[in-house]
Amino acid sequence: xxxxxxxxxxxxxxxxxxxxxxxxxxxxxxxxxxxxxxxxxxxxxxxxxxxxxxxxxxxxxxxxxxxxxxxxxxxxxxxxxxxxxxxxxxxxxxxxxxxxxxxxxxxxxxxxxxxxxxxxxxxxxxxxxxxxxxxxxxxxxxxxxxxxxxxxxxxxxxxxxxxxxxxxxxxxxxxxx
Numbered sequence: 001x002x003x004x005x006x007x008x009x010x011x012x013x014x015x016x017x018x019x020x021x022x023x024x025x026x027x028x029x030x031x032x033x034x035x036x037x038x039x040x041x042x043x044x045x046x047x048x049x050x051x052x053x054x055x056x057x058x059x060x061x062x063x064x065x066x067x068x069x070x071x072x073x074x075x076x077x078x079x080x081x082x083x084x085x086x087x088x089x090x091x092x093x094x095x096x097x098x099x100x101x102x103x104x105x106x107x108x109x110x111x112x113x114x115x116x117x118x119x120x121x122x123x124x125x126x127x128x129x130x131x132x133x134x135x136x137x138x139x140x141x142x143x144x145x146x147x148x149x150x151x152x153x154x155x156x157x158x159x160x161x162x163x164x165x166x167x168x169x170x171x172x173x174x175x176x177x
Contacts, residue, residue: 005030008081010073012064012091012121015042018140019090020049026086027055034077034084036060036091064091064117065109074124083132087125089118089139092153099151107152114156115163122167122177130174137177139164 009026013019015037023033027050035050035057037043043059050057060076062069077084093113095106118139129135142157168177 004086007031007085008034008077008083009086009088010034010036010060010077010084010121010125011088012036012117014046014090015039016046017090019088020046022088022090023057024050024053024055026088027057028053031056031086032081033057034060034081036062036064036073038063038091064121065112067120070117070120070124074121074128078128084125084128085135087121087129087135087137089121089137091117092140092156094150094153102152110152111156111159114153115159118160119163122163126167126171126175130171133174135175137167137171137175139177 004026009031011019011023011026011033014023014035023035023046027033033050033055035043035046038061040059040061043061047057047059058080060073062073064070091113093110095102095110097106122137125137139160141161142154164177171177
Protein backbone atom coordinates (compact mmCIF):
# COMPACT_ATOMS: atom_id res chain seq x y z
CA UNK A 1 0.00 0.00 0.00
CA UNK A 2 1.73 3.15 -1.16
CA UNK A 3 -1.18 5.49 -1.92
CA UNK A 4 -2.49 6.88 1.35
CA UNK A 5 -4.86 9.49 -0.07
CA UNK A 6 -8.16 9.31 1.84
CA UNK A 7 -7.09 6.20 3.77
CA UNK A 8 -8.24 6.26 7.39
CA UNK A 9 -5.22 5.73 9.63
CA UNK A 10 -5.65 5.20 13.37
CA UNK A 11 -2.44 6.09 15.22
CA UNK A 12 -2.27 5.33 18.95
CA UNK A 13 0.16 7.39 21.01
CA UNK A 14 -0.13 10.22 18.47
CA UNK A 15 0.26 12.96 21.08
CA UNK A 16 4.04 13.20 20.85
CA UNK A 17 7.24 11.51 19.78
CA UNK A 18 7.14 8.74 17.20
CA UNK A 19 3.34 8.60 17.20
CA UNK A 20 3.09 12.30 16.36
CA UNK A 21 5.70 11.97 13.60
CA UNK A 22 3.84 9.03 12.07
CA UNK A 23 0.49 10.83 12.26
CA UNK A 24 1.99 13.88 10.56
CA UNK A 25 3.65 11.76 7.87
CA UNK A 26 0.41 9.98 6.98
CA UNK A 27 -1.49 13.29 6.91
CA UNK A 28 1.18 14.75 4.60
CA UNK A 29 0.50 11.84 2.22
CA UNK A 30 -3.24 12.63 2.12
CA UNK A 31 -4.47 10.17 4.74
CA UNK A 32 -7.22 10.97 7.21
CA UNK A 33 -5.62 10.60 10.65
CA UNK A 34 -7.53 9.35 13.67
CA UNK A 35 -5.06 10.50 16.32
CA UNK A 36 -5.33 8.77 19.69
CA UNK A 37 -3.64 9.53 22.97
CA UNK A 38 -4.53 9.47 26.64
CA UNK A 39 -3.57 13.15 27.03
CA UNK A 40 -5.66 15.75 25.18
CA UNK A 41 -3.07 18.50 25.54
CA UNK A 42 -0.55 16.54 23.47
CA UNK A 43 -3.18 15.70 20.86
CA UNK A 44 -4.13 19.36 20.51
CA UNK A 45 -0.62 20.14 19.33
CA UNK A 46 -0.53 17.15 16.98
CA UNK A 47 -3.83 18.18 15.39
CA UNK A 48 -2.76 21.82 15.11
CA UNK A 49 0.41 20.78 13.30
CA UNK A 50 -1.51 18.52 10.91
CA UNK A 51 -4.22 21.11 10.20
CA UNK A 52 -1.68 23.90 9.68
CA UNK A 53 -0.06 21.72 7.01
CA UNK A 54 -3.41 21.21 5.27
CA UNK A 55 -4.02 17.69 6.56
CA UNK A 56 -7.16 16.08 7.92
CA UNK A 57 -7.25 14.66 11.43
CA UNK A 58 -9.45 14.22 14.46
CA UNK A 59 -8.48 13.61 18.10
CA UNK A 60 -9.66 10.60 20.08
CA UNK A 61 -8.77 10.76 23.77
CA UNK A 62 -8.98 7.23 25.18
CA UNK A 63 -6.77 4.93 27.25
CA UNK A 64 -5.88 1.99 25.00
CA UNK A 65 -4.92 -0.10 28.02
CA UNK A 66 -8.58 -0.71 28.87
CA UNK A 67 -11.16 -2.66 26.85
CA UNK A 68 -14.14 -0.30 27.05
CA UNK A 69 -12.18 2.83 26.05
CA UNK A 70 -10.65 0.86 23.15
CA UNK A 71 -14.10 -0.13 21.92
CA UNK A 72 -15.29 3.47 22.35
CA UNK A 73 -12.29 4.63 20.29
CA UNK A 74 -12.85 2.12 17.48
CA UNK A 75 -16.59 2.85 17.36
CA UNK A 76 -15.97 6.60 17.25
CA UNK A 77 -13.47 6.30 14.39
CA UNK A 78 -15.91 4.13 12.45
CA UNK A 79 -18.78 6.54 13.14
CA UNK A 80 -16.69 9.50 12.00
CA UNK A 81 -14.89 8.01 8.99
CA UNK A 82 -16.75 4.80 8.11
CA UNK A 83 -13.73 2.51 8.23
CA UNK A 84 -10.19 1.97 9.47
CA UNK A 85 -7.69 1.14 6.74
CA UNK A 86 -4.46 1.23 8.74
CA UNK A 87 -3.70 0.84 12.44
CA UNK A 88 -0.35 2.00 13.80
CA UNK A 89 0.26 1.09 17.46
CA UNK A 90 2.63 3.69 18.92
CA UNK A 91 1.17 4.07 22.42
CA UNK A 92 3.75 3.13 25.01
CA UNK A 93 5.08 3.95 28.44
CA UNK A 94 8.62 3.49 29.69
CA UNK A 95 9.25 3.65 33.41
CA UNK A 96 12.79 4.56 34.36
CA UNK A 97 13.21 2.51 37.55
CA UNK A 98 15.46 -0.50 37.93
CA UNK A 99 13.52 -3.72 38.50
CA UNK A 100 14.53 -3.94 42.16
CA UNK A 101 13.17 -0.43 42.84
CA UNK A 102 10.10 -0.49 40.59
CA UNK A 103 6.70 -0.57 42.20
CA UNK A 104 4.08 -2.95 40.91
CA UNK A 105 1.92 -0.10 39.55
CA UNK A 106 4.68 0.97 37.10
CA UNK A 107 5.27 -2.65 36.08
CA UNK A 108 1.57 -3.31 35.48
CA UNK A 109 0.92 -0.01 33.69
CA UNK A 110 3.83 -0.74 31.33
CA UNK A 111 2.43 -4.16 30.45
CA UNK A 112 -1.10 -2.75 30.21
CA UNK A 113 -0.22 0.00 27.73
CA UNK A 114 2.58 -1.62 25.74
CA UNK A 115 1.19 -5.15 25.44
CA UNK A 116 -2.42 -5.46 26.58
CA UNK A 117 -3.36 -2.21 24.86
CA UNK A 118 -1.87 -3.43 21.59
CA UNK A 119 -3.78 -6.71 21.93
CA UNK A 120 -7.08 -4.97 22.67
CA UNK A 121 -6.86 -2.54 19.78
CA UNK A 122 -5.56 -5.16 17.35
CA UNK A 123 -8.50 -7.40 18.26
CA UNK A 124 -11.12 -4.66 17.90
CA UNK A 125 -9.66 -3.13 14.74
CA UNK A 126 -8.99 -6.61 13.33
CA UNK A 127 -12.69 -7.38 13.52
CA UNK A 128 -13.46 -4.11 11.71
CA UNK A 129 -10.89 -4.87 9.04
CA UNK A 130 -12.23 -8.40 8.55
CA UNK A 131 -15.76 -7.02 8.09
CA UNK A 132 -14.60 -4.37 5.60
CA UNK A 133 -12.47 -6.79 3.58
CA UNK A 134 -8.94 -5.98 4.77
CA UNK A 135 -6.49 -3.55 6.25
CA UNK A 136 -2.98 -3.12 7.58
CA UNK A 137 -1.64 -3.15 11.16
CA UNK A 138 1.77 -1.98 12.30
CA UNK A 139 3.11 -2.43 15.85
CA UNK A 140 6.18 -0.47 16.85
CA UNK A 141 8.84 -2.43 18.67
CA UNK A 142 11.64 -1.32 20.97
CA UNK A 143 12.95 2.20 20.53
CA UNK A 144 16.70 2.30 20.13
CA UNK A 145 18.21 3.43 23.41
CA UNK A 146 21.13 2.12 25.35
CA UNK A 147 21.16 3.92 28.68
CA UNK A 148 18.79 3.46 31.57
CA UNK A 149 16.90 0.75 33.35
CA UNK A 150 14.30 -0.62 30.98
CA UNK A 151 13.28 -4.03 32.36
CA UNK A 152 9.50 -3.56 32.27
CA UNK A 153 9.67 -1.78 28.90
CA UNK A 154 11.80 -4.49 27.31
CA UNK A 155 9.63 -7.29 28.74
CA UNK A 156 6.47 -5.65 27.37
CA UNK A 157 8.02 -5.09 23.95
CA UNK A 158 9.31 -8.68 23.76
CA UNK A 159 5.72 -9.74 24.39
CA UNK A 160 4.56 -7.37 21.65
CA UNK A 161 6.96 -8.95 19.17
CA UNK A 162 5.56 -12.39 19.98
CA UNK A 163 1.97 -11.10 19.80
CA UNK A 164 2.64 -9.47 16.43
CA UNK A 165 4.04 -12.71 15.04
CA UNK A 166 1.03 -14.66 16.23
CA UNK A 167 -1.39 -12.08 14.86
CA UNK A 168 0.35 -12.10 11.48
CA UNK A 169 -0.35 -15.82 11.23
CA UNK A 170 -3.91 -15.68 12.52
CA UNK A 171 -5.04 -12.56 10.67
CA UNK A 172 -3.39 -13.44 7.34
CA UNK A 173 -6.67 -13.81 5.43
CA UNK A 174 -8.02 -10.41 6.47
CA UNK A 175 -5.27 -8.13 7.74
CA UNK A 176 -1.60 -7.49 6.93
CA UNK A 177 0.35 -7.32 10.21
